[in-house]
Amino acid sequence: MSEPKAPTPTPGDTYKGWLFKWTNYIKGYQRRWFVLSNGLLSYYRTQAEMGHTCRGTINLATANIAVEDSCNFVISNGGAQTYHLKASSEVERQRWITALELAKAKAVRMQAESDDSGDECSTSPPSAGQGLGARNSEVQSTLRTLGSKVEDLSTCNDLIAKHGSALQRSLSELEGVKLGGDTSDKIRQVTERATLFRITSNAMINACRDFLALAQAHSKRWQKALQAERDQRVRLEETLEQLAKQHNHLERAFRGATVLPASPSNPTADSKGSGPGKGDASDDDDNEFFDACEDVQEFITIPADPKYHRRSGSNISGISSEIGMDDGTTSLDEQSLASNPESPQSQEVVPVRKRRTRIPDKPNYSLNLWSIMKNCIGKELSKIPMPVNFNEPISMLQRLSEDLEYSELLDRGAKCQSSLEQLCYVAAFTVSSYSTTVHRTGKPFNPLLGETFELDRLQESGYRSLCEQVSHHPPAAAHHVISERGWTLRQEITVASKFRGKYLSIMPLGSIHCIFDKSNNHYSWKKVTTTVHNIIVGKLWIDQSGEIDVINHRTGDRCHLKFTPYSYFSRDVARKVTGVVTDKDGKAYYVLSGTWDEKMECSRVMQSSRGGENGTEGRQKTVYQTLKARELWRKNPLPEGAENMYYFTQLALTLNEQEDGVAPTDSRRRPDQRLMEQGMWDEANAEKQRLEEKQRSVRREREREAVRLASTAEEAVIEDSITDSPLKSAPQDNYTALWFEQVVDEATGEPTHIYKGGYWETKEQGTWENCPDIF
Numbered sequence: 050m051s052e053p054k055a056p057t058p059t060p061g062d063t064y065k066g067w068l069f070k071w072t073n074y075i076k077g078y079q080r081r082w083f084v085l086s087n088g089l090l091s092y093y094r095t096q097a098e099m100g101h102t103c104r105g106t107i108n109l110a111t112a113n114i115a116v117e118d119s120c121n122f123v124i125s126n127g128g129a130q131t132y133h134l135k136a137s138s139e140v141e142r143q144r145w146i147t148a149l150e151l152a153k154a155k156a157v158r159m160q161a162e163s164d165d166s167g168d169e170c171s172t173s174p175p176s177a178g179q180g181l182g183a184r185n186s187e188v189q190s191t192l193r194t195l196g197s198k199v200e201d202l203s204t205c206n207d208l209i210a211k212h213g214s215a216l217q218r219s220l221s222e223l224e225g226v227k228l229g230g231d232t233s234d235k236i237r238q239v240t241e242r243a244t245l246f247r248i249t250s251n252a253m254i255n256a257c258r259d260f261l262a263l264a265q266a267h268s269k270r271w272q273k274a275l276q277a278e279r280d281q282r283v284r285l286e287e288t289l290e291q292l293a294k295q296h297n298h299l300e301r302a303f304r305g306a307t308v309l310p311a312s313p314s315n316p317t318a319d320s321k322g323s324g325p326g327k328g329d330a331s332d333d334d335d336n337e338f339f340d341a342c343e344d345v346q347e348f349i350t351i352p353a354d355p356k357y358h359r360r361s362g363s364n365i366s367g368i369s370s371e372i373g374m375d376d377g378t379t380s381l382d383e384q385s386l387a388s389n390p391e392s393p394q395s396q397e398v399v400p401v402r403k404r405r406t407r408i409p410d411k412p413n414y415s416l417n418l419w420s421i422m423k424n425c426i427g428k429e430l431s432k433i434p435m436p437v438n439f440n441e442p443i444s445m446l447q448r449l450s451e452d453l454e455y456s457e458l459l460d461r462g463a464k465c466q467s468s469l470e471q472l473c474y475v476a477a478f479t480v481s482s483y484s485t486t487v488h489r490t491g492k493p494f495n496p497l498l499g500e501t502f503e504l505d506r507l508q509e510s511g512y513r514s515l516c517e518q519v520s521h522h523p524p525a526a527a528h529h530v531i532s533e534r535g536w537t538l539r540q541e542i543t544v545a546s547k548f549r550g551k552y553l554s555i556m557p558l559g560s561i562h563c564i565f566d567k568s569n570n571h572y573s574w575k576k577v578t579t580t581v582h583n584i585i586v587g588k589l590w591i592d593q594s595g596e597i598d599v600i601n602h603r604t605g606d607r608c609h610l611k612f613t614p615y616s617y618f619s620r621d622v623a624r625k626v627t628g629v630v631t632d633k634d635g636k637a638y639y640v641l642s643g644t645w646d647e648k649m650e651c652s653r654v655m656q657s658s659r660g661g662e663n664g665t666e667g668r669q670k671t672v673y674q675t676l677k678a679r680e681l682w683r684k685n686p687l688p689e690g691a692e693n694m695y696y697f698t699q700l701a702l703t704l705n706e707q708e709d710g711v712a713p714t715d716s717r718r719r720p721d722q723r724l725m726e727q728g729m730w731d732e733a734n735a736e737k738q739r740l741e742e743k744q745r746s747v748r749r750e751r752e753r754e755a756v757r758l759a760s761t762a763e764e765a766v767i768e769d770s771i772t773d774s775p776l777k778s779a780p781q782d783n784y785t786a787l788w789f790e791q792v793v794d795e796a797t798g799e800p801t802h803i804y805k806g807g808y809w810e811t812k813e814q815g816t817w818e819n820c821p822d823i824f
Contacts, residue, residue: 064148066141068092071133078135085109085148088156090124090132107132110156114149122146143245147208147252154204158197191267198260205253212249216242348629348671350640350652401508404703410693412728414438437733441491441695442726444716446502446516447704448493449528449542454700455481456510456532458682463535463565468604469638472630475563475572476599476608476641477649477681480626483577483593483612484684487624487646488696490581490589494722494737496526497744498784499821502716503808504704507533513809519786519802521748525559527789529804535566541801542576553581560797571796574599577612593624593645602796605633612645629673640673641681650678710812713820714787720824740824747823755783787819 064085069078070092081092084099091106093099112126119139125131136142219239455478462474496518504514512532519527523543530538540561547554557576564571577595594614600607610628613621626649628641637657643649652675659671688699705717705726716722721740724733789802811817 064145064152066145067137068145069135069137071135083134083145085152088152088159090149090152092132105130105132108156109149109153110160112153114146114153116142116146124149139241140244140248144248147249150208151201151204151252154200155197158200195260195263195267198256198263201256202253202260205249205256208249209246209253212242212246216246348627348640348673350642350673350675352674405706406688406699406702407690408442408694408697408702408705408726409728410690411695412730414730435492437494437721437725437730437737439492440494440725441489441697442494442722443701443704444494444496444500444502444719444722445524445544446496446500446518446526446528446716447701449516449526449540450502450504450514450704451485451698451701452482453504453506453510453512453514453530453538454485454685454698455682456506456512459532459536459538459563460511460534463532463567468568468570468601468606469630469632471565471568471570472572472599472601472606472608473639473641473651473681476610476628476630477651478563479561479574479597479599479610480643480645480649481682481684483645484647485698485701486579486591486593488687488691490591491695494716494719495524496716497521497719497740497823498748499714499787499823500716500719501712501714501788501808502704503711503812515788515804515808517786517788517802519789519791520784521744525802527786527802527804529789537564537566538562539801539803548584551582551585553584555579555581560794560799560801562794562796569603571602572599573602573796580614607631607633608641610641637671637673640675642678643682646684648683649681651681652676652678710815712808712812713817714823718824744823751783787821 066083067080068083070081071077072079081094081104082096082099083090083092088109089106090109090112091103093102093104098104107124107126107130109124112124115123115125117123120137120142121133121135122142122145123131123133134145136145216239219235219242223235223239458474458478458481462471462478465471465474498518498521500518502516506512506514510532511534512530514528514530516526516528519525519541520543523545525541525543528538528540528542532538538561541559542561543558545556545558556578560573560575562571562573574597577593577597580592580594582590582592592615593612595612597610597612598607599610608628608630610626613619613625613627615623622644624644624646626641626643626645629637630639630641631637637654640652640654641649642652652673654673654675656674657671685699687696688694688702691697694702705722707717711717719740721733721736724730724736786802788804788806788808790805791800791802793799794801
């Protein structure tokens with residue numbers, strides 16, 4: 050029987066081959082295919098079974114290997130597993146013995162290292178520097194690898210000594226043998242001993258070769274790392290020297306200046322006096338270049354050549370004219386905002402109302418979501434009667450108002466001189482509105498028709514917000530925000546949702562508009578799809594996916610944002626968002642990168658190029674050379690104990706706080722929502738059913754009234770009156786909003802509800818007679 054020639058075993062390699070395994074006294078030894086890999090010896094009936102059926106596996110780390118005769122050997126783990134094996138020849142048996150001994154030594158060593166590393170992880174404190182920790186981890190890993198190779202060499206040395214001694218004995222016996230009949234047997238034995246010695250020697254030679262290759266490779270890496278550390282030390286020394294010069298310059302300027310009393314109303318006095326120092330600092334900061342984001346499907350970014358960013362004599366960036374900036378102060382620099390007299394930091398501090406920082410903890414009620422949702426597959430979510438157990442104690446109107454969590458981004462955008470820079474802040478504000486959803490798997494209360502919610506933050510943030518539910522079928526909410534800091538935000542959102550069995554898709558429809566007073570720039574965009582996963586089994590988690598185009602309707606500038614859906618097989622960071630800011634001609638000026646749950650950064654584009662279709666670059670990707678990224682937005686940390694308070698943010702905790710003077714239709718006055726917040730879920734469910742039935746009865750009455758008006762209009766029909774009939778433009782619910790009116794948006798051409806005024810004046814007067822009784 051011809052056997053396939055097995056490869057010479059080397060440390061750490063997979064070893065395969067045919068062996069005969071003892072089965073029972075009836076069948077005796079049967080031919081089986083054995084595979085040795087990662088310290089495990091497995092066998093199969095045939096090679097074809099390797100993909101699906103393993104007949105048995107034994108761990109060599111706890112196994113004993115014993116040789117019985119010239120071709121037989123035994124492997125046992127001291128328990129129920131014992132393999133009696135037979136090779137086709139003594140040489141083949143010795144190949145397997147050598148491979149098994151090497152694999153066992155390596156498995157025992159790896160098990161010991163695993164135990165040691167577990168102890169170290171449990172006792173060692175966290176590293177102070179992430180970069181230093183990463184380098185230490187790499188060094189430790191390299192040392193462990195080299196140590197493993199040294200152990201392999203030691204094992205091979207023992208085997209060579211063992212087989213060398215046997216070979217020496219055979220040679221000694223051969224010398225004393227008289228020429229006779231046993232000469233051929235002794236010569237055959239010497240030949241076999243020499244073959245075994247050659248096999249073991251080859252294994253050691255291969256191990257030495259691997260050790261040398263690893264040592265050479267890591268030697269080069271360590272030399273590069275050492276050179277990088279030296280270069281970094283030189284840069285730090287140069288930075289310290291420059292800081293010392295700036296410090297001396299400021300001291301001389303301070304001694305030579307006239308001492309003036311501190312005045313918060315004149316924050317620019319010192320900044321003018323220290324102009325050269327500020328110029329030096331900005332040079333130091335702007336001369337840093339890096340890779341803005343690593344690998345994006347649509348484009349690639351690389352560090353820009355420093356020659357594109359040299360300061361001119363007037364301390365203005367040399368590329369300002371190239372990218373269309375008005376002057377050097379329009380760069381994304383926080384110092385320019387801090388030194389602005391209109392900045393909030395420079396205004397006089399006004400005492401503001403102290404708002405609550407906690408709500409009652411969420412009760413631990415268990416409920417089977419699948420028992421309720423299994424009969425609702427394919428239905429519209431807004432038409433599914435859901436208990437409050439799946440809700441969070443705020444309404445959809447309040448959830449919509451949470452988009453203003455990071456309104457300071459629009460405040461910064463209002464101060465920008467460049468529309469392209471302003472677009473970066475608007476795009477960051479767009480992404481920031483999703484950061485509150487990462488842990489929020491609860492469903493907001495569906496607002497009742499005519500329900501409102503006001504958010505007055507004039508003292509804290511300089512804006513007032515008003516939401517109203519203007520339609521129930523389909524559900525639609527109108528939102529209007531006016532800020533004293535130079536911007537207005539309005540939106541009308543209609544939510545379409547479908548339950549697909551394993552996941553729930555929520556598709557917001559409608560546009561969001563932001564208008565800046567000073568520049569009259571008008572931006573609009575739409576929201577992406579929200580998906581709730583693991584409805585049936587597992588822990589609920591939320592993902593945002595889709596694309597957003599933020600458009601400046603005055604200038605034609607555009608920011609294309611892509612929310613990458615989560616994929617288990619992707620190496621990209623989770624919740625990734627990328628974007629490019631372009632002008633009306635499609636020329637790129639900024640690259641945005643980050644995640645929708647953590648932060649967004651912006652990098653200025655110096656140069657762009659496009660890969661060829663059939664060239665070495667393969668697929669067409671735009672390559673952007675960018676400057677150092679600047680952080681536009683970072684998520685605020687959650688309050689302490691947020692996991693027991695529905696993962697509400699600091700703003701969300703205050704949304705349902707009781708306030709005097711709000712409208713009777715305000716969400717704060719909703720009884721079922723208030724009961725749920727207080728932990729009385731049974732009472733909240735009963736109250737929720739009462740309110741829904743009351744809303745249905747009011748709607749039936751409104752429909753009957755609409756039919757009566759329609760029949761009255763038919764009796765005196767006139768063609769002009771038909772055209773102007775209020776019934777033709779009435780909403781589907783036959784309901785007329787109290788604070789909003791429906792118009793056609795001039796920018797998008799879509800019908801939308803805009804604020805018609807009167808709410809805040811009515812609140813000051815306290816005259817709420819026109820508000821419907823919905824609670």
